Amino acid sequence: MYSVLENEKRLSGHKVELFSRIFPQQSKATVINFASYWEEENYQANHVIYNQGDVADSIYALISGEVTVIFPLVLPNNNL
Numbered sequence: 001m002y003s004v005l006e007n008e009k010r011l012s013g014h015k016v017e018l019f020s021r022i023f024p025q026q027s028k029a030t031v032i033n034f035a036s037y038w039e040e041e042n043y044q045a046n047h048v049i050y051n052q053g054d055v056a057d058s059i060y061a062l063i064s065g066e067v068t069v070i071f072p073l074v075l076p077n078n079n080l
Contacts, residue, residue: 015035015038015040016028016031016032016035018035018063019031019034019035019038038061040063049067052071052072
């Protein structure tokens with residue numbers, strides 16, 4: 001288990017700053033702890049991050065750039 005100071009050193013500063021702005025009412029220790037669970041990933045253009053029907057094992061937050069969400073109007077079992 002890391003101390004708050006050790007966690008802050010492990011994390012990139014912009015991640016702690018971002019979550020501090022999103023959750024201004026939280027203590028720095030809480031924000032650092034929360035931020036330690038997030039992994040930063042970068043994707044190239046046209047990379048598929050998630051397909052409809054995939055098992056959801058993560059959540060994503062878009063920090064910069066853009067994303068396109070595409071889904072069929074008719075679901076596989078033909079229900080609208």
